[in-house]
Amino acid sequence: MLLERIYDEDLAQASYFIGCQARGEAIVVDPRRDVDVYLDLAAQHNMRIVATTETHIHADYLSGTRELAARSGAQMYVSDEGGADWRYGNGFASAVKLKHGHRIQLGNISLEAVHTPGHTPEHLSFLVTDGAQASAAGFMLTGDFVFVGDVGRPDLLDEAAGFRDTRFQGAKDLFASLRDRFLTLSDYVQVLPAHGSGSACGKALGAIPATTVGYERNFSWWSTYLENDDEQGFIDELLSGQPDAHAYFRRMKFENREGPAVLGEIAALEEYAAEDLQAELAEDRVIFVDTRHNTLVHAGTVERSLNVPGIEKAASFVAWVYDPQREDRPLVLLAADQSEAEALRDHFIRVGVDTVRGYMTSLDGLPLVKPRVLPPQELDGTERTVLLDVRNKTEYGSGHIAGALQLSGGRVLWNLDQLPDPEVGPIVSYCQSGVRNSVVASALRRAGYDVAELEGSFAGWLAAGNSPEREADPETSVTA
Known part of the structure; x- marks a missing residue:
């Protein structure tokens, strides 16, 4: 068996290329949309990509399942779990719809679909068995179900897709999936998740690429709650302190459900x-x-x-x-x-x-x-309508400039109603070091706002001898 992890540092997203060398056939799980990397791998190993699938309807990137199928002729496989609201749309009409227990066979290799709801209702994980070496599964591709040191957040449908209070049922489902689907596996099963550190799909993802069922059973933050059958304690801990969800996640979620446009051959630049x-x-x-x-x-x-x-x-x-x-x-x-x-x-x-x-x-x-940049020592004497903190709410809560409105960078353009009209007056904005602030400020200027970027941002303001306010004010936090 050939198993390759393809990792995108930008989006902290992992996809997997699994091939049967005896048959020269391969499957790709959770592909990204620029698919040449998978086609190149197949050519390198003299394989054909005959199947492509995904663990769930993703929110943080646009799926490459349709693109890869169009380029390679692969059969698409997608979840048919989760109920009517989470069935894939017309773009996946030719896909095989997977229920719990369905197997995809590639020569000696089988992938068994395991319904693991919680992060999303339709979520599947895949148990991988290398039949040439073993009679039982040795790997589990967990998607956004189990990460290294964490589990998938169940609140993205509320935070990013406009649903209401689905997080509570999602957290209950996640508890049950861990108890009934994950912890019943042997300790030696290797866990290969779809995200690593830096992803907004969890709050404490590890930076190493893989873990095992046994390691998570013994050392994850959630294991004690499962051991004590403390569902409510698990839910409370899981839902607290989750990072801000970027507003573009909503677009990803609905495009991925209906089927992203197939690019085909891209015109030269x-x-x-x-x-x-x-x-x-x-x-x-x-x-x-x-x-x-x-x-x-x-x-x-x-x-x-x-x-x-x-x-x-x-x-x-x-x-x-x-x-x-x-x-x-x-x-x-x-x-x-x-x-x-x-x-x-x-x-x-x-x-x-x-x-x-x-x-x-x-x-x-x-x-x-030249964009307007404001030295920290001039902040108090500068007229402004809003002091805008574009960091995450967890960063804001650990220390911010008094009076600042928190609106994280990935949500600003979707929450302009939280800002005064552009003609009213200037905005002073900051992040931690200035990088994110420059990104957001450029978009606000294009939208017609007068923006002054705080020089050095929050770090520069602290270095100038100022003291932060450390209690987050719930009135200044914005949710989309």
């Missing part, structure tokens, strides 16, 4: 000359994306551009500032060369931003503006 870009910007036909660090952006950038700094978090940040359901202008990227521009585009399409048209390798010849 156009390299723009300064005069051509300037003409299109003047008529507001394109949006420029400045991909530099905020310190360079502050020295001068294209007016009304969006700041998506670097490739490391490109998917996450572009989803904060560009909503394809509201915006149809194509994007032009600042990139070192065509290769870097294409890599950025790949990250963008992972969250359904499919409108990258071209790139520029320099700002030479373009008129630039």
Whole structure:
């Protein structure tokens, strides 16, 4: 058996390529949308991808199941659990619908679908048996059910998809899934989750890639609650302190249920000359994306551009500032060369931003503006309508500037009603170090707001000798 983990550091997301070397057949579980990595792996190992599946209807990235099936001819398999509200839509009409206990066979390898609701109602995990070596499962692909040191959060349907109070039933379902599906397995079963540290799908995910049933049984935070059959204690602990859910999760959830658009062959990117870009910007036909660090952006950038700094978090940040359901202008990227521009585009399409048209390798010849930056020592004397903290609510709760409104970066553009009208007056904004703040501030400026970024953000303000307020004020916390 060949088992490869493909990990996207940007979205902290893992997919799995599993192949039977005897038959030359492979399946991909939880694929991302830029699928060349799986096709290249198949070619490298002289295999055909004959199947593709996913553990659940994802919220944090756009699924590549349909894309991979279209490119490889693979049969799609998706969950048929969870009830009518969580059945896959027309985009998956040709998919095999999986119930608990269904097996997918690839030569000597079998994947058994295990219904593990909690994170979502339709969630499946997959028990993997390598029949050439063993008669019982040795691996479990747990998706967003069990992570290293944590379990999937059950509140995303409320926080990101507009449902109401589903978190409580989800937490109960998760307790039952752990008790009846997970802890009944042998300790040696290796656990391969869909996310690692940095994902918003849990609150305490470990940074190592895998764990075992036995390790989680003995050392996870939730094991004592299961051992004592303390369902309510488990629910209370699980639902407390979860990180903010990004607003774009809602779009991901519904697109993934109905079936993401299949991209097929992607057009080559156009390299723009300064005069051509300037003409299109003047008529507001394109949006420029400045991909530099905020310190360079502050020295001068294209007016009304969006700041998506670097490739490391490109998917996450572009989803904060560009909503394809509201915006149809194509994007032009600042990139070192065509290769870097294409890599950025790949990250963008992972969250359904499919409108990258071209790139520029320099700002030479373009008129630039300097975003307003406010030194910490001038904060108290500066007129403002809102002091905006764009960090997560957990960061805010551990210390913030007195009077600040908390509205995390991934939710700002979906909660503009929480801010005063743009014509009323300026906003002063900050994050921890300035990176996230620059991203959010660029989007607010494009939306017409007058924004001053606090120089050095919260860290700079602390370094200037100021003392934070440490109790979170529930009146200043916003939920979408």
